[in-house]
Amino acid sequence: MASIDIAPVPAPDTAHAEGVWSNIRYYAASHPLGLVGAVIMVLFVFAAIFADFITSFDPIKTNSAITLLPPSHLHWLGADQMGRDIYSRIVYGARISLAVGIGSTLLGSIFGVILGLASGYIGGWVDLVVQRIVDVLQAVPLLVLALVMAAALGPALDNTIVAIAIPLVPYTARVIRSNTLTLREQPFVEAARAVGMSEFRIAVRHVLPNTLAPLIVIATAQLGAAILTEASLSFLGLGVPEPHPSWGRMLSESAAEYVRTAPWLVIFPGVAISLAVFGTNLFGDALRDILDPRLRN
Numbered sequence: 001m002a003s004i005d006i007a008p009v010p011a012p013d014t015a016h017a018e019g020v021w022s023n024i025r026y027y028a029a030s031h032p033l034g035l036v037g038a039v040i041m042v043l044f045v046f047a048a049i050f051a052d053f054i055t056s057f058d059p060i061k062t063n064s065a066i067t068l069l070p071p072s073h074l075h076w077l078g079a080d081q082m083g084r085d086i087y088s089r090i091v092y093g094a095r096i097s098l099a100v101g102i103g104s105t106l107l108g109s110i111f112g113v114i115l116g117l118a119s120g121y122i123g124g125w126v127d128l129v130v131q132r133i134v135d136v137l138q139a140v141p142l143l144v145l146a147l148v149m150a151a152a153l154g155p156a157l158d159n160t161i162v163a164i165a166i167p168l169v170p171y172t173a174r175v176i177r178s179n180t181l182t183l184r185e186q187p188f189v190e191a192a193r194a195v196g197m198s199e200f201r202i203a204v205r206h207v208l209p210n211t212l213a214p215l216i217v218i219a220t221a222q223l224g225a226a227i228l229t230e231a232s233l234s235f236l237g238l239g240v241p242e243p244h245p246s247w248g249r250m251l252s253e254s255a256a257e258y259v260r261t262a263p264w265l266v267i268f269p270g271v272a273i274s275l276a277v278f279g280t281n282l283f284g285d286a287l288r289d290i291l292d293p294r295l296r297n
Helices: 012-030 032-049 086-122 124-139 142-153 157-183 187-194 199-235 247-258 264-291
Strands: none
Touching: 012 032, 032 086, 032 264, 086 124, 086 157, 086 199, 086 247, 086 264, 124 157, 142 157, 142 199, 157 199, 187 199, 199 247, 199 264, 247 264
16 A cells, blocks of 8 residues: 655744744845844844943043043044043943833823823813824924923933923824724724623724734834934933933033044944934834835835
8 A cells, every 4th residue: 555645744833933034034125224224223222232241341430541542442432531432332322322212202102092092082072182282292393392391300311201202192192093083983893882892991902902003103213203302302411411321412522622633522422323213214114114004015
């Protein structure tokens, strides 16, 4: 009797992993700029997490012997006017920028989702009141409102996160409200009501999960804006105070006095800010194209 060879069936976990990697390769090939942005973001996250292992000098400790030292084999990016290693300060500054950027974006997204979901789903006077508050906040430019909040709260890491998060709330609330107004009329919401599900449970279990895709896109875009705003506040002396190394404060300490005699004090922090914002914007644009079916090819 002839034997029958049966090909081995891949395990479900292996097949799922292969499918995930296949999707990643496809999106990376179709959105190369998004891949570049993702790589830049990963590098900054890596630097922030492993700063203790990839630097050789204390970013706070001063050394008068190397004041305004140009880039060298020992101090790759040179030293500042107080003899602090610039490479170490930029790497540790990534922690501050990412902490403020992610913290303010997360906080602004949470309050924006709550306001947008309540405004769009409940409607009526709740929608009217929330939207008038959003109109007032959105009428003021992000940086101006962040300056006012930072000046009122004072220079501190936690205060900087709150000062940047508040101007981000209205943008998130607008997007979530718009999606909620569309979703609440969908058949699956009517079916949930028909089976006796409470309005709160419908909003949280059925409407909210369907707003996550646009929320991820807008949060990624806001991350770059938050990093840039933190640098601007620190440049003006209203952001993260000393001794924390901040890219914006590094610029403010050296831009006016040393831009001609020691340009590396300005160039390298400026490049770090530009790359961080550039990377998040590229990645955010790619996410928008991937998650928005209207923009798919």
